[in-house]
Amino acid sequence: MSGTPPLQPLVEQVLASFDAYSRARAARDGLLSSSRTSPHQEQRAFEDLRRAIEGLRDGAP
Template identity: 55%
Template sequence: MTGRTNARRKGSSPASRESSQNDSPPPDAVAEVVTRFDAYARARAARDSLLPRARTGPWHEQHAFDDLQAAVARLRERSRRPAEGA
């Protein structure tokens, strides 16, 4: 890379920095999606567990997936709100 490319990155205008901060999703919504994804991954792994007591049924996996989908929908909704108000 050239110094010229790096200079452009460093020299971003204050307005572009503000818009990029406003475009970022709320941290609590992102954390919720990550938590729900982790729960879904654990439920999916438990479905195929070698230990009979650790196994879960398909309903548990489906419930975790539904929770994940709802969290993603909330994240999308929250991310769109500031753009619509501008």
């Protein structure tokens, strides 16, 4: 396993990104306008999740 990154930090990044994305999706239609997320914020969270998943795929043996 030399030369490959440990998977635990990559998995944690995917989980954190998924959590952020799911919160953005849930807040999209929130009752309080101050807690709503914009489409841009939701898209950014999705892109972060996509990059984290790609990092995990690239780091997997």
